[in-house]
Amino acid sequence: MTTPSQVLPIAVIIPAYNAEPFLAETLQSVRAQTAAPAEIIVVDDGSEDRTAELAGKWGVTVLPQKKSGISAARNLAIRTTRQPWVAFLDADDLWMPEKLQQQWLAIEAFPSVGAIFTDFVEFSSEGPLGPPFLQQRPNFQATKRTCLCSGVSLCDRESLEQNFLEGNFIAPSTVVVRRQLLEDVGLFDEGVSHSEDRELYLRLLTVSQMAVVEKPLMLSRIHQKNWSSDKLKMALGVEAILDRMLESPNRYPAAAVARYRRDQPVLYWHIGQLYEERGEVPRARSYYTKSFRLGGGVRPAGLAVLSYCPASIRRVVRKCFHLLAH
Numbered sequence: 001m002t003t004p005s006q007v008l009p010i011a012v013i014i015p016a017y018n019a020e021p022f023l024a025e026t027l028q029s030v031r032a033q034t035a036a037p038a039e040i041i042v043v044d045d046g047s048e049d050r051t052a053e054l055a056g057k058w059g060v061t062v063l064p065q066k067k068s069g070i071s072a073a074r075n076l077a078i079r080t081t082r083q084p085w086v087a088f089l090d091a092d093d094l095w096m097p098e099k100l101q102q103q104w105l106a107i108e109a110f111p112s113v114g115a116i117f118t119d120f121v122e123f124s125s126e127g128p129l130g131p132p133f134l135q136q137r138p139n140f141q142a143t144k145r146t147c148l149c150s151g152v153s154l155c156d157r158e159s160l161e162q163n164f165l166e167g168n169f170i171a172p173s174t175v176v177v178r179r180q181l182l183e184d185v186g187l188f189d190e191g192v193s194h195s196e197d198r199e200l201y202l203r204l205l206t207v208s209q210m211a212v213v214e215k216p217l218m219l220s221r222i223h224q225k226n227w228s229s230d231k232l233k234m235a236l237g238v239e240a241i242l243d244r245m246l247e248s249p250n251r252y253p254a255a256a257v258a259r260y261r262r263d264q265p266v267l268y269w270h271i272g273q274l275y276e277e278r279g280e281v282p283r284a285r286s287y288y289t290k291s292f293r294l295g296g297g298v299r300p301a302g303l304a305v306l307s308y309c310p311a312s313i314r315r316v317v318r319k320c321f322h323l324l325a326h
Contacts, residue, residue: 006104008036008085008101008104010100011081012030012086012089014089015070016047016073019051019092021092033097037083040060041080041081042060042063042091045068045069046068069193071190074188078179085176086179086182087176094221095219096218102213103217106149109148112209114178116210118214118216121216121220122221133169137167137169140169144159151215152214153211160210161205165256168201170197173220192240193236195234195240198237203252206251206252239271265296269288269299272303273303
């Protein structure tokens with residue numbers, strides 16, 4: 001059994017870009033763990049503030065790199081550490097004190113598990129933003145699970161795969177995963193600029209089972225700089241995942257490949273709308289056209305034709321369509 005004085009063979013990996021406002025609080029939450037990790041690595045992703053200096057004062061390993069993105073930062077740390085397990089933590093998120101200890105209980109209960117995630121709570125400067133995340137996600141609740149010990153469950157792989165396709169409910173800052181498993185599936189894809197964690201989880205699901213600690217052991221900070229606030233970047237991240245699946249379908253669950261192929265026309269139509277909202281009409285038109293050619297129906301075809309009209313006409317026509325739809 002894990003004891004509070006035990007040092008766990010886990011490397012905590014924290015990618016950080018201009019993280020000075022939050023990094024000290026984040027590192028404090030790691031130092032406060034009831035079972036300490038063997039290593040803490042902060043990857044300074046080309047910061048222009050005092051991120052690296054601040055991390056150094058905490059006595060952690062600091063790896064500098066030119067601005068290359070969060071996936072490259074995580075991969076650098078994964079390749080550097082020799083610990084058999086790694087835990088991801090974003091530089092603005094926080095851990096509850098027993099987070100790693102609870103996840104190690106899951107590893108002890110089921111030694112062959114490849115990854116363990118937990119529940120979490122979103123918060124802002126004004127406090128918690130709602131109940132624990134997994135408790136309010138129907139697709140997680142529908143996932144078949146076998147209780148291993150108090151609060152720890154083993155997810156049925158097929159059920160987890162199917163329900164995960166309805167929406168990502170695994171936050172990176174909750175995950176502990178075998179380092180060798182990450183290397184086996186090819187680490188994070190540095191060409192996927194958003195939803196990179198979702199793309200990795202899909203590859204992990206083909207080779208390993210996952211366990212979950214159904215307790216809110218992470219606090220996910222919501223603020224204006226969060227990438228998830230940009231709908232276009234999120235949609236382009238989904239497109240990047242689709243491109244990878246079309247190139248190498250065998251690396252992903254068959255059901256995931258089929259689902260992404262089925263949703264391809266709707267995805268292109270959605271991206272077209274987001275580009276049009278930004279005033280990038282030629283790009284929007286290209287996505288409408290691709291949606292139509294893949295069987296998206298008359299709607300994207302009509303939007304592609306409409307995109308040649310002046311903005312004032314497009315607004316009037318869209319308003320009419322909206323009124324007719326309601």
